Amino acid sequence: MISSLQNICLNLTGLFWQILPGIKVVFELFILTMVFSIPLGIILAIGRLSNCKILSKSIQIYIWVMRGTPLMLQLIFVYFGMGNLGINIERFPAAVITFVLNYAAYYAEIFRSGIQSIERSQFEGAEVLGLNYWQTMRHIILPQTLKRVLPPIGNEVVTLIKDTSLAQVIGIVEVFTIVKITAAREFVIYPFLIAATFYLIMTYIFTKVFDALEKHYAYYE
Amino acid sequence: MPIMNNQITVKNLVKRYGACYALNNVNLDIAKGEVVVIIGPSGGGKSTFLRILMQLEKIDAGEIHIEQVCVARTNNFGRVEYIDKNIWRQVKQKIGIVFQNFPLFPNKTVLENLVLAPLLLKKSSKKEAIIEAQNLLKKIGMGEKSNSYPCELSGGQKQRAAIARALSMQPEIILFDEPTSALDPELVNNIIDVIKILAIENGKTVVITTHQLNFAAEIASKIIFMDQGKVIETGTPQELLNNPQSKRLQLFLREFNK
Numbered sequence: 001m002i003s004s005l006q007n008i009c010l011n012l013t014g015l016f017w018q019i020l021p022g023i024k025v026v027f028e029l030f031i032l033t034m035v036f037s038i039p040l041g042i043i044l045a046i047g048r049l050s051n052c053k054i055l056s057k058s059i060q061i062y063i064w065v066m067r068g069t070p071l072m073l074q075l076i077f078v079y080f081g082m083g084n085l086g087i088n089i090e091r092f093p094a095a096v097i098t099f100v101l102n103y104a105a106y107y108a109e110i111f112r113s114g115i116q117s118i119e120r121s122q123f124e125g126a127e128v129l130g131l132n133y134w135q136t137m138r139h140i141i142l143p144q145t146l147k148r149v150l151p152p153i154g155n156e157v158v159t160l161i162k163d164t165s166l167a168q169v170i171g172i173v174e175v176f177t178i179v180k181i182t183a184a185r186e187f188v189i190y191p192f193l194i195a196a197t198f199y200l201i202m203t204y205i206f207t208k209v210f211d212a213l214e215k216h217y218a219y220y221e
Numbered sequence: 222m223p224i225m226n227n228q229i230t231v232k233n234l235v236k237r238y239g240a241c242y243a244l245n246n247v248n249l250d251i252a253k254g255e256v257v258v259i260i261g262p263s264g265g266g267k268s269t270f271l272r273i274l275m276q277l278e279k280i281d282a283g284e285i286h287i288e289q290v291c292v293a294r295t296n297n298f299g300r301v302e303y304i305d306k307n308i309w310r311q312v313k314q315k316i317g318i319v320f321q322n323f324p325l326f327p328n329k330t331v332l333e334n335l336v337l338a339p340l341l342l343k344k345s346s347k348k349e350a351i352i353e354a355q356n357l358l359k360k361i362g363m364g365e366k367s368n369s370y371p372c373e374l375s376g377g378q379k380q381r382a383a384i385a386r387a388l389s390m391q392p393e394i395i396l397f398d399e400p401t402s403a404l405d406p407e408l409v410n411n412i413i414d415v416i417k418i419l420a421i422e423n424g425k426t427v428v429i430t431t432h433q434l435n436f437a438a439e440i441a442s443k444i445i446f447m448d449q450g451k452v453i454e455t456g457t458p459q460e461l462l463n464n465p466q467s468k469r470l471q472l473f474l475r476e477f478n479k
Contacts, residue, residue: 121324123323129338129389130310130313219328219370220371221372
């Protein structure tokens with residue numbers, strides 16, 4: 001009995017060291033996606049709301065394609081498809097590019113609805129003071145939008161943590177890949193529980209981060 | 222013509238919403254330093270007129286001059302041409318507007334609301350802008366509220382802050398769109414005082430729309446009665462309120478005094 005417990009503990013520590021590089025990959029993919037996709041999402045949202053019909057329509061189509069096809073398919077397309085076209089991208093950058101392009105489409109819709117939820121009188125209030133479009137956006141509209149879109153953004157962030165596991169389809173070794181290999185090799189199920197625990201801890205942390213952000217922005221209204 | 226003294230001149234102004242005329246051939250001259258109060262029933266075109274002056278609404282026909290600059294006019298083909306955006310931005314700095322529902326920026330403190338435009342547009346130094354804003358706030362008894370957020374203010378305080386913000390760019394002309402109608406009656410006098418202190422005593426040109434006739438009687442140098450998109454009668458408070466000529470105004474006043 002005791003020896004089997006010891007055995008499990010040993011296995012667990014062993015597994016932890018095995019998945020550590022995977023955790024690093026998940027973190028990197030997660031952070032890089034966040035850092036680039038949110039600003040890109042804001043830019044896309046502003047373009048989508050612009051008076052320029054061609055710009056607005058192209059962004060609509062972009063959002064439709066990115067949200068309308070599986071992320072897994074997009075990963076394969078960017079990594080292998082681009083390779084076929086003679087553009088060779090490394091696995092990890094290919095994953096980052098795909099995740100950024102995909103998540104930016106979701107963020108674009110979140111920011112669009114956020115911007116549109118700001119009362120017209122706020123735009124008019126800035127306009128009559130003489131502020132131009134970009135000044136109005138930067139100082140009045142976007143700060144208020146950011147506060148309003150925090151809950152849906154938090155939602156996307158949690159999804160993103162779990163979606164990083166899709167990167168395995170282009171051969172990226174992240175947490176889930178390692179866990180799967182171990183489970184198959186030793187014919188046991190507990191590595192999956194470890195993976196589940198990892199994702200749960202990550203989502204817990206970021207849920208708390210977003211709670212704190214929402215509290216921080218509660219200083220007005 | 223004494224157009225030289227006029228800060229606002231509109232000619233044959235037409236604004237339609239579908240088949241309905243919000244403004245139907247309006248002609249008005251407003252001279253420097255005048256305090257013009259526009260009265261009339263709701264939907265009579267008062268607010269639309271002010272919004273058009275700020276170009277928050279487009280017009281269907283007519284001509285608008287502000288500070289001797291023609292900012293919009295119907296051309297020979299019957300289309301309305303507006304002044305170049307950059308020139309308009311300069312002209313606009315000479316006009317401020319206060320809305321009925323005081324849309325302060327909720328993400329900024331009262332002081333930040335006031336210094337935003339001077340810092341961005343006039344390139345004033347931060348210190349200068351802050352001192353000016355604080356002086357303005359002190360004058361209207363809001364000195365202690367400068368670091369409050371709009372959500373922490375009462376309706377009357379919000380409107381006072383909104384008036385101060387409209388004055389932060391030191392406009393020559395200030396438009397008030399029903400500045401008191403969203404407030405409790407006892408606050409009306411307070412707002413009238415603020416308008417007197419900040420605008421009228423400084424010789425600004427003031428245009429106010431209101432439902433409140435006592436308000437009009439107290440501060441107006443000229444009253445304009447508008448109904449169904451038309452200017453029905455114009456005159457001094459005594460002329461209009463004590464001796465109305467048109468049937469429509471007589472009826473309006475009788476209803477009001479009931």
